[in-house]
Amino acid sequence: MRTSPRCLDLWDAVILIVATAAGFEAWLVAIGFLGDPPWRRNPAVDRAMHLLMPLLFAWTLALPALRLRRPRPRWRGLFRQPGMAACAVALAVLICTLIGTAQSWSIHQFRPMPVTPFPPRWMSSAWAGRLPPLQQLGRLLYYDGLGSTWAGPAICGAWLTMALGGWWRPERSAIDRLGRAIGVVWIVLSLGVLATLAWPGTSRWIHYPMAF
Amino acid sequence: MTPRAARKFTILDSMILVAALACGFALHRAANSVMESEPGLVGPTSAPGIVRHLRQVMEWGYPILVALTLAVLVLRLRRPRPRWRRLLRQPGMVACCAAAVPIALSLVGLWRLIGVLPRPEPSFATMPPPRYFRIIEVQVPPLGEIFGEMACTIGLWVFGAWLILILAQRWCPERSAIDRLGRIVGNGWILMPVVHAVSMVID
Numbered sequence: 001m002r003t004s005p006r007c008l009d010l011w012d013a014v015i016l017i018v019a020t021a022a023g024f025e026a027w028l029v030a031i032g033f034l035g036d037p038p039w040r041r042n043p044a045v046d047r048a049m050h051l052l053m054p055l056l057f058a059w060t061l062a063l064p065a066l067r068l069r070r071p072r073p074r075w076r077g078l079f080r081q082p083g084m085a086a087c088a089v090a091l092a093v094l095i096c097t098l099i100g101t102a103q104s105w106s107i108h109q110f111r112p113m114p115v116t117p118f119p120p121r122w123m124s125s126a127w128a129g130r131l132p133p134l135q136q137l138g139r140l141l142y143y144d145g146l147g148s149t150w151a152g153p154a155i156c157g158a159w160l161t162m163a164l165g166g167w168w169r170p171e172r173s174a175i176d177r178l179g180r181a182i183g184v185v186w187i188v189l190s191l192g193v194l195a196t197l198a199w200p201g202t203s204r205w206i207h208y209p210m211a212f
Numbered sequence: 213m214t215p216r217a218a219r220k221f222t223i224l225d226s227m228i229l230v231a232a233l234a235c236g237f238a239l240h241r242a243a244n245s246v247m248e249s250e251p252g253l254v255g256p257t258s259a260p261g262i263v264r265h266l267r268q269v270m271e272w273g274y275p276i277l278v279a280l281t282l283a284v285l286v287l288r289l290r291r292p293r294p295r296w297r298r299l300l301r302q303p304g305m306v307a308c309c310a311a312a313v314p315i316a317l318s319l320v321g322l323w324r325l326i327g328v329l330p331r332p333e334p335s336f337a338t339m340p341p342p343r344y345f346r347i348i349e350v351q352v353p354p355l356g357e358i359f360g361e362m363a364c365t366i367g368l369w370v371f372g373a374w375l376i377l378i379l380a381q382r383w384c385p386e387r388s389a390i391d392r393l394g395r396i397v398g399n400g401w402i403l404m405p406v407v408h409a410v411s412m413v414i415d
Contacts, residue, residue, distance in 0.1 A: 076380055076381050079376060079379040080380055089371075089375055092371075093368065093371070100409050103413060104412065150405075153365045154368045154371050154372030155372055157368065157370060157371065160309065160310055160313065161309070161310060161372075162376060162380075164300050165297065165301065165306075165382065166300075
């Protein structure tokens with residue numbers, strides 16, 4: 001039996017406002033406490049990520065909360081909606097990434113800074129060796145954990161599977177539309193990062209040691 | 213309707229697999245001709261030694277998995293095969309379909325990267341370059357790191373595809389060699405980000 005889509009109510013609005021406020025708060029804390037972002041890739045892409053990441057993460061957390069409030073579709077139907085699928089997959093990837101980043105910090109916080117043209121991931125936050133430990137962890141979680149954009153490829157895989165399998169069932173509701181928008185933004189951010197990998201001029205793989 | 217019996221693995225299937233593996237080795241050789249492999253192992257129990265081991269796993273894993281993914285797709289699409297909707301509930305087929313798109317993108321990226329790197333000079337090139345050429349030194353990370361990053365993206369596509377298959381309760385594996393092979397390939401791709409992350413943590 002198909003239920004009619006749920007409209008946004010006051011509680012949904014409260015959850016969204018709290019998530020947005022938390023995202024902005026994280027951004028303000030990052031500006032004041034964590035210092036400048038490490039410009040590892042294209043600066044324009046990094047700046048966009050720096051602004052968007054906390055907001056996007058907060059909304060990715062908030063949307064499943066909205067979707068799981070009653071009345072809601074059955075469990076099987078829930079994950080056939082592209083919005084919910086995108087948020088669930090993104091959340092799984094982000095949690096794994098944040099745990100991995102915190103783990104790498106716990107191993108490396110006492111190491112000296114290596115001198116290398118291709119610094120390892122945990123060193124991408126520039127002065128990791130000179131900052132207080134809490135600030136190091138904050139930089140790593142914020143810039144490397146949230147900024148890794150690993151959620152985009154996973155959302156692509158999930159959406160491709162749903163589309164090819166014939167179970168892409170978007171709901172005509174604000175909640176699913178918001179989820180789809182969040183998925184699209186994650187994918188666009190990942191594509192922006194991918195474009196800077198191998199493209200001459202912006203590549204972070206190719207280093208030109210001589211000035212020319 | 214009772215489910216149709218799974219297709220047996222034939223000699224033609226094994227020939228396709230062997231040809232695909234040969235293409236995988238050729239891809240590694242082509243990339244290795246312009247980009248350097250990890251240097252030889254020094255103290256395999258030390259941290260740098262383990263990192264080099266892991267990067268070699270990625271360096272060889274990427275081309276072999278690319279070849280196997282495309283081979284499993286071909287094998288799975290040979291007749292007799294289940295209907296399309298049923299096919300796309302099999303985790304092996306889903307993994308290969310999900311991996312095919314980022315594989316194509318990564319091969320384009322690799323092609324472009326190889327395009328800007330200097331080619332090895334042929335042995336008969338004895339003339340020095342003309343003076344009006346400016347010599348540019350280009351540095352790229354070892355092949356294992358580049359392949360590792362590409363394999364990470366592909367692994368995440370497969371991870372997303374399998375996660376949504378499980379969450380939507382559409383995970384229906386087939387008891388056949390082809391689907392098992394597909395699942396092995398999918399697991400291989402999902403292991404790649406883990407290997408990459410571990411190598412970065414140890415490095």
